[in-house]
Amino acid sequence: MNLDDADKRLLFDTIAEIYDLVRPRYPRSLIDDLEEACHLEGSGKILEIGPGTGQLTKSLAERGLNIDCVEIGSKLAGIARSRLSEFPNIRIKIGNFEKMKYKANYYDLAVFGTSFKWVDPKKRVPRVARLLHEDGYLVLIETHHINGGTKQFFIDSQTCYKLYDPNTSDTFQLPDPTEVITRKYEEETKKCFSTVLSRVYEQEVQYSTAEYQKLLRTYSDVLAMNEKSRKAFLDCIAEIIESKYAGYIKKRYLFELFVAKQKTSP
Structure with missing residues (x-):
């Protein structure tokens, strides 16, 4: 199945x-740093x-913040x-952010x-800039897969990827934390925003065989496989x-917090 990003996100x-059960949670320290960098208070929108x-x-609602959410997936939104449900300060709409x-x-x-x-x-940065008030903040959180945990497993598992994912590189390997490319969107955002903070956080999670299979099922490339290939993989x-x-492996993640502030119009 050949899908572009607009289609993959619907999967x-x-x-x-x-997805709700197995995706890793963001570290508490990341949320603390986000709140501090953006000078958020309970009345923040x-x-x-x-x-x-x-x-x-x-995590943000527990700090008393008022949040409008837009989620394209109706089932994801339902779980959210x-x-x-206990937070009256949260509102969730189902729809496409680019059109709402x-x-x-x-x-x-x-x-x-x-x-x-x-x-x-083409739309994301200008659209966000219009919605923020002067001195508002843009926050991007990225999840990176890094070398660590049960290292040999991620080498061994490349056999499966090569069999069922034709896009797998012969030289693929997970990067060390120092090799991860951070501030990936800084060039794109710099016209409207000035970088305030870029910080990373490492976290290791243990998975049983069944849990790791479920985790893989939430990755877009695995979701895009046809049913027969996905099961075999x-x-x-x-x-x-x-x-x-x-029956158990450990996987290491690196989370990046990128914070940028709206530039004041001349």
Whole structure:
């Protein structure tokens, strides 16, 4: 199945419950730094684009912030609404951020939690800039897969990728933390925003065979496989974990917090 990003982003809604169960949570220290860098207070008005099942949203809601969310997936939004039902300061709309109407010069902060890449590159920065008031903030949180955890497993598993994903490079390997390219969108945002902060956080998560299979099912490239290839790929991964790693592996993540401030018009 050959899908562009506009189509791939819709696939996450098909596995909403699995996505909620297995995707890693953002570190608390990242949320603390976000709040401090953006000088947020309880009265702050936030627009969250692509909240998914509301994991980041809840962390912000617990700090008393007012948040408008827009999520393109109805099932993802449904889980988010259930998770956030106790917070009257949260509003969730289902729709396409690129087409929805919002008040101009209204928000203190626009935040994308691992969702910026799914928005049209020609529209995302100018649109956000129009919605933020003067001195408002743009926050991007990115998730990077890095070398660590059960290192040999990620070498062994390349056999499965090469069998079922023709785009797999013969020389692929996970990067060390120092090799991760951060501030990826700084060039794109600099016309409208000035960089305030770029900080990274490492986290290691253990997965059973079944949990790791579920995690892989939430990745866009695996979701885009046809059903037969996806099953064979996941079975291949499971065989390696069970036969070589006693049913458990550890995976290491690097989260990046990028904060930029709206430039004041001359």
